[in-house]
Amino acid sequence: MRFIAAVAVAILCGLAATVASAQETGARPATLPDWSGAWLMQGPTVFDAATVQPKNGRAGEPDVREFPPYNAEWEAIYKKHIELVKHGTFPDPISTCGTPHGFPRVMNVPDVYEFAVTAQQVVIVTENGPNILRVYTDGRTHPAPEDLWPTYNGSSVGHWEGDTLVFTTIALKGFSGKDVIVDRTGLVLSDVSRVTTRLRKVDDMTMEARMVIEDAKALTAPWSVAKRYRKQPPGTWAWDYACAENNRNPISGSGRTLTLGPDGKPIDKVVD
């Protein structure tokens, strides 16, 4: 009996040491879910596929729209953007290759995702962009309002509810500087938008992000959107994505996406 107790104590000490070590090194403790691997968003880059019209419409195509609970002012802004899309003059800020996609669009990009779970934070890395979203889970709260300023991905803090990461994101730029959109239908949010996200693994092959978006300037009610990500084959690589390396599609002054020839000069007939 004394031997068994000694073994049990040794195991517990070992486990405690492992947990302490994991906390010190940032490794994922065994109590947190394994989200390793590469994941690919399912479906096209329409943000709210549940409401898109026409059904299966793609972001960037003429007369494709979603139906967030916009107030009249922001519905008018959206309609203006839809009109610009129709004329090919709604600029996507990321086409300049100089800025991140911004939250919540960062949950809506092509190419692969990685979700790095550690004791203190979850880091979401998107190959496309690239983008990095840090979600702190070490018990901290959002900085005080006077210590915050609007950024592309804002401030995210969260906690674990079982295997679900629940986090809130605030201090977002939104469309205030016209440099963060939500998708290419012309969807935008304001700089007071606030998002609560529940991120979990639905099954071995599927991750899901359920977002509830509140925006006192733009929305009349919370807006719920879900995105899913499919696990890629074992050993899938995520690669460097240096967007400015050979960007032959800059944006013109009117918001038109240009096409450059191999000599670096626009080949478009209209350059405005």
Place this chain on the structure above:
Amino acid sequence: MKSLISALLVTTAAVLAVPALLAHHSASMFDDTKVLELTGVVREMQWANPHIWIQVVVTDNGAKKEWSLEGGSPNSLSRRGWRSTTFKPGDVVTVRLNPMKDGTLAGAFIGARFASDGHTIGRWD
């Protein structure tokens, strides 16, 4: 070498559009209701982000014209079997593309067939 624009197909649906292009910029400059088929010689493939470009020289009525074909990112294409050497200078290819709406010599790459052995890449149904 005799090369020419061999076909201009009109589709009623945008089934041959290239979603990968949506990764970085609007595809509004391309006409995804049209599919153009060209035969020419590869001058260069630019294997770089955010999109690969294939430069193909087409001889049309004796005049050499260089076309720019835009594809997905090297990252996503590499996961579909593409490599930086998939198109080599001098390769004779027939390519399909969604052409520019304004008629300039560029388009969104759909697929290609290599004259050397008939193998294809991309969508070639």
